[in-house]
Amino acid sequence: MSDKQSNEIKRPVVLITGGSSGIGLALAEQFAQHGYDLVLVARNCRKLEQAADLLRDNFQCTVIPLSLDLTAEDALDDLIGELHTRDIELDVLVNNAGLGDYGPFHRSDQDRITAMLRLNIIALTALTRRFLPVMISRGKGRILNVASVVAFFAGGSNWASYVASKHYVLAFTRGLRSELAGTGVSITALCPGPASTEFVDSSGVGASRVYHWLPKTSLSAVASTGYRATMAGRTSATPGLLNKLFAFLGELPPRGIAQAVFAFLSRGSKAVTTNRKVTR
């Protein structure tokens, strides 16, 4: 095995779920650039290997790709087993993997909704629960949860379950943040607006006015905001001025006004068509 392909961890370690593409891969690049070795978790082996090769070539870091479906019953035990076998302790956990679903809820696919809630909420919560005790006992560690700018809204029509799942991620992060005060462990929510990734098509969110009207943030800008906020131990971070304003609107009292504006923005945009199949 060449040095480049060595699986030996020599530097601080970050585990990134969904690190094989989009925002997760951009975060992996940020951490690698700042001297971290990486554990990447996603389902598709080929994409994982491609991402790992790219990161090793560009940053001379160690990358361990783990192919796991985080919605599966045994995924967490399998992941802990893999880390244990390799004697890896995490310095940073990034809960990034997420699914979306856009369209009228009554016509949504129940299996997809279940998988989305398992990934966006259950897996993120369970991973945090599993890694926090060790971080607290070591007196150091950082967790980054990838939410969304829509997390600042208490509800969103046409993507009610997705928005609620991201609202959970933000609320969970804020709650834990106070609980972790004085432990040496920080927790941060990254709340990006629209960014061009596979998620936009796979979730159908590209058909919303939010995605049509808010400018796209580059993946490198999303990732560098996330990295800096994590290292600074901030509670949340939203890249881009318009996204920040949008986030601010979501929390303005009275919340009914923000909800009405968001309901308007959550409608389908006539300028965008989507080929996504909707089950009845």
Ligand SMILES: NC(=O)c1ccc[n+]([C@@H]2O[C@H](COP(=O)([O-])OP(=O)(O)OC[C@H]3O[C@@H](n4cnc5c(N)ncnc54)[C@H](OP(=O)(O)O)[C@@H]3O)[C@@H](O)[C@H]2O)c1
């Ligand atoms: N793109 C945006 O506009 C945007 C805006 C705000 C927030 N976000 C959030 O950003 C996060 C990343 O999304 P993205 O835009 O980068 O999408 P993406 O390019 O589709 O990436 C999703 C990643 O998650 C992995 N993944 C999906 N299901 C998984 C599962 N069951 N188990 C393990 N890994 C799984 C995917 O790999 P496999 O398919 O191989 O498993 C992939 O690596 C999500 O939480 C999303 O909600 C995105």
